[in-house]
Amino acid sequence: LLGGKGEAWPIIEKVVDTANAALSMEMVGGAEKCLELSVDYAKTRVAFGQPIGSYQAIKHICADMMLTVESAKSVAYYAAWTLSDDLPDAAEAVSMAKAYCSDTYRDATGDTIQLLGGIGFTWEHDAHLYFKRARCNEHLFGDAAYHRDRLVTMKAGA
Numbered sequence: 001l002l003g004g005k006g007e008a009w010p011i012i013e014k015v016v017d018t019a020n021a022a023l024s025m026e027m028v029g030g031a032e033k034c035l036e037l038s039v040d041y042a043k044t045r046v047a048f049g050q051p052i053g054s055y056q057a058i059k060h061i062c063a064d065m066m067l068t069v070e071s072a073k074s075v076a077y078y079a080a081w082t083l084s085d086d087l088p089d090a091a092e093a094v095s096m097a098k099a100y101c102s103d104t105y106r107d108a109t110g111d112t113i114q115l116l117g118g119i120g121f122t123w124e125h126d127a128h129l130y131f132k133r134a135r136c137n138e139h140l141f142g143d144a145a146y147h148r149d150r151l152v153t154m155k156a157g158a
Contacts, residue, residue, distance in 0.1 A: 017094040020141050021083050024076040024097040027105040027137050030130050031069045034105075034112040037127060038062055041116055052115075061115055065108050072097075072104040092154055095147040102144045105134040 002008040039062055042053030052058050079097035082090040109131040113120035120127040138144070 013091070016141060017091055018083055020094045020098045020147075021076070021079045023137055023140060024072075024079060024094075024101040027101040027134070028069065028073050028076045030133060030137075031065075031072060031101075031105045031108040034108040034127070034130055035062070035065050035069050037130075038065060038112045038115045058115065061111050065111055068104045069108060072101045075100050092151060095150045095154075098142065099144040099147040099151075102134075102138045102147075106138055109134040 003011050039053070042058050042062060043051055045052045053062070075093075075097045079090070079093040081087075082093040087093075109127070112127050113131055116125060116127055119125045121131070122128070142150070
């Protein structure tokens with residue numbers, strides 16, 4: 001018996017929230033790696049006599065990716081902090097982090113594959129591994145839609 005009779009659910013919720021916070025941190029790390037892979041490739045890949053990173057469209061992809069990755073990092077850190085200090089808004093922070101980090105990781109891997117072109121989804125490059133991991137993590141412990149619904153339910157009940 002976990003806890004006393006009828007007391008197990010809060011314990012299970014705390015464990016799942018902790019797992020979601022940790023998963024959010026993992027997704028931020030993966031998204032950061034995708035950003036790194038994209039920027040490195042944009043610096044070295046030459047098209048029409050110049051690195052593709054010099055083209056405005058590529059710069060915008062990398063800049064947008066950096067912005068979302070840094071935002072995801074902030075929300076993931078906040079979720080971990082609220083859990084570690086056992087703050088009352090921890091569950092909300094965790095759901096925010098899981099939803100945002102899931103979207104960020106999925107988008108970052110997709111943008112990386114687009115930027116890399118054909119090699120991005122071959123066995124010769126690791127980008128496809130990050131993409132597959134992002135798709136798996138996106139649904140683990142509830143997808144972004146579930147966590148957004150959870151946030152709405154928590155706010156409606158408050």
